[in-house]
Amino acid sequence: MYKISLGVLCLVLAIILGNAMVVTGSGDADEMCVPMGTIMLEPLPGVEAKRTPVDFHHPTHFGFSCQTCHHKWIELDKPIAGCTTSGCHDVAEAPKPADTGSGDKELAARYYKTAFHNLCIGCHKEMQIQNKALELSGRVLKENLPNTGPTGCVQCHLKEE
Ligand code: HEC
Numbered sequence: 001m002y003k004i005s006l007g008v009l010c011l012v013l014a015i016i017l018g019n020a021m022v023v024t025g026s027g028d029a030d031e032m033c034v035p036m037g038t039i040m041l042e043p044l045p046g047v048e049a050k051r052t053p054v055d056f057h058h059p060t061h062f063g064f065s066c067q068t069c070h071h072k073w074i075e076l077d078k079p080i081a082g083c084t085t086s087g088c089h090d091v092a093e094a095p096k097p098a099d100t101g102s103g104d105k106e107l108a109a110r111y112y113k114t115a116f117h118n119l120c121i122g123c124h125k126e127m128q129i130q131n132k133a134l135e136l137s138g139r140v141l142k143e144n145l146p147n148t149g150p151t152g153c154v155q156c157h158l159k160e161e
């Protein structure tokens with residue numbers, strides 16, 4: 001049914017919507033290639049990085065729906081756009097409080113760092129809170145709690161060797 005090449009899984013979107021899922025390596029415009037390994041998340045161009053880039057293992061997260069992260073992927077016959085696509089999380093500099101203080105949440109979320117931190121740390125933290133509650137309730141043994149992702153800075157931004 002599918003072919004994996006160079007760590008990506010390519011799907012022809014027009015056909016996903018039909019009955020069969022067909023995969024090619026032909027590079028058509030309506031084809032979407034899903035990274036099946038680690039994606040290196042880096043700052044936007046022009047940002048002087050204070051931290052190391054983040055190795056994000058994409059398939060580890062496939063237990064969640066794609067739209068958990070790709071929240072704009074509504075027209076499923078169009079390929080998924082990257083997070084920092086123009087008009088999305090494309091702001092490289094932290095907006096000044098004066099600009100967001102008036103309640104411009106949209107601008108705040110366009111700052112790519114805020115967007116990533118809210119999404120990534122937000123979910124990991126939420127799961128840790130849920131695990132704590134489950135543990136305290138005594139309904140689930142500690143060793144059976146689901147894995148959560150990291151929330152500590154150097155767990156995502158590994159220290160430089
Ligand atoms: C769950 C993973 C995760 C955790 C935990 C995390 N970050 Fe990030 N951070 C990211 C991602 C993803 C980006 C966007 C890609 C990039 O810029 O490297 C980012 C971007 C950044 C940036 C902007 C880019 C740069 O290098 O200057 C800074 C600064 C930063 N994080 C600092 C922190 C600090 C400080 C902490 C701890 C309080 C932290 N991060 C915790 C994932 C994480």
Ligand code: HEC
Pocket residue numbers: 032033034035039056058061062064065066067068069070080081082083084085
């Ligand atoms: C936990 C969050 C998360 C989940 C869940 C997730 N992805 Fe992703 N995905 C990402 C991130 C982050 C990137 C890197 C985007 C970037 O570089 O801007 C990415 C990249 C992609 C890309 C490449 C986009 C591009 O820029 O060309 C595709 C395609 C993709 N994902 C498909 C999927 C599919 C299909 C699913 C569901 C099976 C899925 N993803 C689930 C976070 C996620």
Ligand code: HEC
Pocket residue numbers: 041054055056057060061064068069116119120121123124127147148149150155156
């Ligand atoms: C909806 C919840 C959710 C979101 C959003 C999410 N994660 Fe995770 N993440 C998890 C869970 C659950 C695990 C533990 C998976 C496991 O070990 O089985 C995890 C594990 C990780 C790990 C360590 C384990 C590994 O092998 O990769 C890293 C690093 C990580 N996440 C980074 C990120 C980054 C960076 C983002 C944002 C682009 C992100 N996560 C978004 C739920 C999430």
